Amino acid sequence: MSRRTTWLPDQHGAWAMLTVPFAAGTFLGDPTWLHLPLFVCWLLAYTTAFHLQQYVRLRRLSRNPRAPRRHVRPLLTFSTLVTVLGTPLLVLRPWLLVAVAAALPFFAVNTLYALRNRERALVNGLVAVVPACAVLLVALRVGGGxxxxxxxxxxxxxxxxxxxxxxxxxxxxxxxxxxxxxxxxxxxxxxxxxxxxxxxxxxxxxxxxxxxxxxxxxxxxxxxxxxxxxxxxxxxxxxxxxxxxx
Incomplete structure (x- = not known):
C-alpha cells in the first residue's frame, strides 16, 4: 500500500463537500489571502479527524495491532500541521474559535459512530454534512460578508x-x-x-x-x-x- 493511499482519506465523495461550500463562501464575499491558509487548515482538520476516527475504530475492533498503528503517524503529522498553521489564523481572527467550538459536537457524533463501526449509517452521514456546509459562513465572514x-x-x-x-x-x-x-x-x-x-x-x-x-x-x-x-x-x-x- 502506497503512502498516498495510506495517508489520504479514501472517502472520495467528501472532497467535493469540503470544497464547494468553502469556495462558494469565498467568492460570494471578497477573496483575501487569508482564504488560502484557512482552506489548507480546513483540509488538514478533515484529514486529522479521519485518522483519529479510524484509529479509534480499529483500536476497538481490529485483532491486528498494526491496523490502528498505521493511522498514528498521519494523525500526528496532520494535527501538528493544523495547529501550527491554524494558530496564527486564530490570532488574526479570534472569532474562528466560535466556529471550531460549533463544529466539535458534530465531530463528536461522527467519532462515536466510528467507535461503534457504524460510519456508513445514514444519520452519521447527515451529521457530517452540517459542518462541511457551514464552512461557507466561515469563508464568507473572512471575506467581509x-x-x-x-x-x-x-x-x-x-x-x-x-x-x-x-x-x-x-x-x-x-x-x-x-x-x-x-x-x-x-x-x-x-x-x-x-x-x-x-x-x-x-x-x-x-x-x-x-x-x-x-x-x-x-x-x-x-x-x-x-x-x-x-x-x-x-x-x-x-x-x-x-x-x-x-
Whole structure:
C-alpha cells in the first residue's frame, strides 16, 4: 500500500463537500489571502479527524495491532500541521474559535459512530454534512460578508449534500432497498420545493437532482461513474450559487 493511499482519506465523495461550500463562501464575499491558509487548515482538520476516527475504530475492533498503528503517524503529522498553521489564523481572527467550538459536537457524533463501526449509517452521514456546509459562513465572514447573506447559499448546500447521502446509498450499498429509494426521491422532491422558495431559478438545478435520484438507481452504474456524476452536480451547484445573484 502506497503512502498516498495510506495517508489520504479514501472517502472520495467528501472532497467535493469540503470544497464547494468553502469556495462558494469565498467568492460570494471578497477573496483575501487569508482564504488560502484557512482552506489548507480546513483540509488538514478533515484529514486529522479521519485518522483519529479510524484509529479509534480499529483500536476497538481490529485483532491486528498494526491496523490502528498505521493511522498514528498521519494523525500526528496532520494535527501538528493544523495547529501550527491554524494558530496564527486564530490570532488574526479570534472569532474562528466560535466556529471550531460549533463544529466539535458534530465531530463528536461522527467519532462515536466510528467507535461503534457504524460510519456508513445514514444519520452519521447527515451529521457530517452540517459542518462541511457551514464552512461557507466561515469563508464568507473572512471575506467581509455577512452571516445573513450566507444563509440562503448555506441552505442550498445543505439541501444538495444532504441528499447525496441517501442517493449514493441507493446507487451502491442499498441499491436493492426500495425504502431507501422512496426515501431518497421523497427527500429530493422536498428539496426541490425548498430550493424554489429560496430562489426560483434554483428549482431548475434541483429538478435535475430529483431526476437523477429517481432515474439512475437500478442502472448498475460503476462507482467511478456515480462519482463523476456527483462531481458534475457539485460543480453545477457552485456555479448556481455564484451566478444566480443571491
Amino acid at each position: 455577512t452571516l445573513a447573506g450566507g444563509l440562503a447559499p448555506l441552505a442550498a448546500c445543505l439541501l444538495y449534500f444532504g441528499g447525496t447521502v441517501p442517493y449514493v446509498k441507493t446507487m451502491i450499498r442499498e441499491r436493492r432497498n426500495r425504502r431507501y429509494l422512496y426515501g431518497s426521491v421523497t427527500y429530493h422532491a422536498g428539496a426541490l420545493v425548498c430550493a424554489a422558495l429560496l430562489h426560483p431559478l434554483w428549482s431548475v438545478l434541483f429538478a435535475c437532482f430529483l431526476l437523477r435520484a429517481a432515474l439512475l438507481p437500478g442502472r448498475r452504474l460503476r462507482v467511478r461513474t456515480v462519482g463523476l456524476i456527483e462531481l458534475g452536480c457539485s460543480a453545477a451547484l457552485l456555479v448556481m450559487l455564484l451566478f444566480s445573484g443571491v
